[in-house]
Amino acid sequence: MENLIPVNYDSEQPTVSARDLHEGLGIKSKYADWFKNMSAYGFTENIDYTTFSKNLENGGRIIEHIISVDMAKQICMIQRSEKGRLYRQYFLDLEKAWNTPEQVFARALRMADKTIESLKADNTALLESVERMRPKEVFADAVSASQTSILIGELAKLLRQNGIEIGQRRLFSWMRENGFLVKRRSSRNMPSQKGMEHATIYQERRT
Known part of the structure; x- marks a missing residue:
């Protein structure tokens, strides 16, 4: 089958460029006027055709249309010309x-x-x-496993037992960076609001 016009198969149904069809059919009238007349034959935008603008090399813009093969077939029939018949058969x-x-x-x-x-x-x-999320979950499980308050060194040991390789110093740093401990010097390493809220949640989980 001769390839009369480029066909796009990327969508749910084959489509063609209305401007390519206008050129292939040898239409004498301006593209914009022709397409306006054709779309008035009961076709619906975003169903039978889509409209978009295209940038030109000279900095201008033109309006283009992508139409379904079914719409193209009906347009060809409207032309009542030999090229219209040829293109219609191609689409069939x-x-x-x-x-x-x-x-x-x-x-x-x-x-x-x-x-x-x-x-x-x-x-x-x-x-x-x-x-x-795994480090935070392991942290929560480790704290929940403790029946009393827990020192950072003991917590680091529990975390290592749960597969998280971390020492006391690195754990202090991690808790500061994740908002569980205060960073500023005056209250450094004191529990933050976030830390206290999490502690309350962990306590509720143990009860």
Whole structure:
């Protein structure tokens, strides 16, 4: 089948450029006037066609339209010309090829591949989130395991027992950086508001 006009297969249905069709049909009137007249034949924007602007090399902009093959086929019939008949038959043959079992199956496989890739991306993000939260969860579990108040050195030991390699000094630094202890010199290493709130939560978990 001769390729009369470039066809885009990226969307749910094949589409073509209305400007390419205007040129291929040899329409004498200006593109903007022609498309305005054609779209008045009962076609609906964002269903049969989409509108967008395009930058030109000279700094200007023009309005373009992407139309469905079904709309293009009907436009060709409206032209009542030999080129219109030729292009209409081209689009009819295109639709037949598009709807063959092989093409339908191929599209289903492409959709399945996109779904799999999306799920992989979601799973990767979830795993990254789990890894970010793991130190805080281990910290919470370690504190909750203590039946009384706990020294930082003892807490560091509990954390190491839970798979977090950290010493007393590094734990002090981590707690300051994460807002559990106060940073400023006058109250350095005293429990922050956040730290006290978390301590209350941990206490409730133990009771």
